[in-house]
Amino acid sequence: MNNIVEFVQDTYKTKEFIPLHEPRFTGNEKKYLNECIDSTFVSSVGKFVDEFEKKIADFTGAKYAIATTNGTSALHISLLLADVQKDDEVITQPLTFIATCNAISYCNAKPVFVDVDLDTLGLSPSSLEKFLDENCEIKESRCINKTTGKTIKACVPMHTFGHPCRIDEIKDICEKWHIVLVEDAAESLGSYYKGRHTGTFAKLAAISFNGNKIITSGGGGCIITDDEELAKKAKHITTTAKVPHRWEYTHDMIGYNYRLPNLNAALLVAQLEQLELFLQNKRELAKEYEEFFTNIADITFIKEPQQSRSNYWLHAVLLKDRADRDEFLKFTNDNGVMTRPIWTLMNRLEMFKECQCTDLTNSIYLEDRVVNIPSSVRI
Structure with missing residues (x-):
């Protein structure tokens, strides 16, 4: 996974800690x-x-x-x-x-x-x-x-x-x-x-x-x-x-x-x-991530759905399984690149565990595999 860390560092042009998403105040x-x-x-x-x-x-x-x-x-x-x-x-x-x-x-x-x-x-x-x-x-x-x-x-x-x-x-x-x-x-x-x-x-x-x-x-x-x-x-x-x-x-x-x-x-x-500049920057970053992860086995970059134009607020990847997800999270965070898993499903939380649910096959699948990666607008 060293190549992933190196790619993110090169993308953001820094070897220092890279947060998941930080604000940019560069205007008025x-x-x-x-x-x-x-x-x-x-x-x-x-x-x-x-x-x-x-x-x-x-x-x-x-x-x-x-x-x-x-x-x-x-x-x-x-x-x-x-x-x-x-x-x-x-x-x-x-x-x-x-x-x-x-x-x-x-x-x-x-x-x-x-x-x-x-x-x-x-x-x-x-x-x-x-x-x-x-x-x-x-x-x-x-x-x-x-x-x-x-x-x-x-x-x-x-x-x-x-x-x-x-x-x-x-x-x-x-x-x-x-x-x-x-x-x-x-x-x-x-x-x-x-x-x-x-x-x-x-x-x-x-x-x-x-x-x-x-x-x-x-x-x-x-x-x-x-x-x-x-x-x-x-x-x-x-x-x-x-x-x-x-x-x-x-x-x-x-x-x-x-x-x-x-x-x-x-x-x-x-x-x-x-905002328009931020949106353009995020789409450019999404394109770079998509091209990079095309060559990485068992990791898929999540793209905007059909008939949509996404703001790509948080970029995300899909790992092979939960074990790979956890290994990815540990390695990137240990090496100064902040990543995080998708949220714990709401029906698993104590406050909502009695709530009625449908079959949640897709939600469970994504919970086990989705990781957010650095998504800040680059300066």
């Missing part, structure tokens, strides 16, 4: 931060919040964007706006970051896990359809899980590592079964499926700007939607549901302190100015 970040500080508007009100919301909506093609403190809060509010309530069920994939299931749990709802597709790493339409056909029925325009008697209110597919899932097929299935589709697009800013940006297929979607994302403000997230009423409600309840008034403190519903500060928005406006 300091300038806009200073402007924000000088204005004294550093909290949730300020021109950069408004500017960021307009620019992220324009970039994705959504009509509205609502800036939030992080991607998890964006997903939480999206699920609330989808009317996910206590004891409802939400279908999602077990191969995801914990934030997906945490957001479902914040609504006092319960996840149901269906399998993923091997080529997209995202929720499988065939697994979803099979589960619904075998376990569910429509009663009074609601999807009822015959096993539990609970309402399946929503479905949350995730675009894993920025690779789009078959979101159009999932959407059609959800509409047939009266299930609200909410996209977890946390990792897929700059990714497209059939020419359309991820997150714009669903009624609501959440995007993350965490410190390891393709653009970042150290945190941050947003909700995107084409529904004006939902957009207004999202902005209202993420700002403590305060009724506008020059001095009175009146709140008309339970709200959340989820509004993105102007300081963070200033960073994101600067980062957005560089």
Whole structure:
């Protein structure tokens, strides 16, 4: 595996420790931060919040964007706006970051896990359809899980590592079964499926700007939607549901302190100015990785699915088996190249081990074999 370490070191032109994914601040970040500080508007009100919301909506093609403190809060509010309530069920994939299931749990709802597709790493339409056909029925325009008697209110597919899932097929299935589709697009800013940006297929979607994302403000997230009423409600309840008034403190519903500060928005406006360059750089890196791993036995570089254009947020390889995966992880990390395995399946975690699952053959296969490799934009 020495040749792998040497290739990564040569690619990043350093013999020092190479992290998995680190942010790049090479544009107007300091300038806009200073402007924000000088204005004294550093909290949730300020021109950069408004500017960021307009620019992220324009970039994705959504009509509205609502800036939030992080991607998890964006997903939480999206699920609330989808009317996910206590004891409802939400279908999602077990191969995801914990934030997906945490957001479902914040609504006092319960996840149901269906399998993923091997080529997209995202929720499988065939697994979803099979589960619904075998376990569910429509009663009074609601999807009822015959096993539990609970309402399946929503479905949350995730675009894993920025690779789009078959979101159009999932959407059609959800509409047939009266299930609200909410996209977890946390990792897929700059990714497209059939020419359309991820997150714009669903009624609501959440995007993350965490410190390891393709653009970042150290945190941050947003909700995107084409529904004006939902957009207004999202902005209202993420700002403590305060009724506008020059001095009175009146709140008309339970709200959340989820509004993105102007300081963070200033960073994101600067980062957005560089997003196209970041995306181009990542695609170039993906091409180099793909060519290199073509000549390496028993390791396959994971490419974007058909009919997709991925942002290649995190590059990943597929090893022969779990033993090879563990050997790869140990060797690379011991030699200064940070790699990490894909997430532990959600249904294996203590909090979700009692949740209903379909056959998870593909998820288990990927859990045993997928490793993320250094994916930072190169300077």
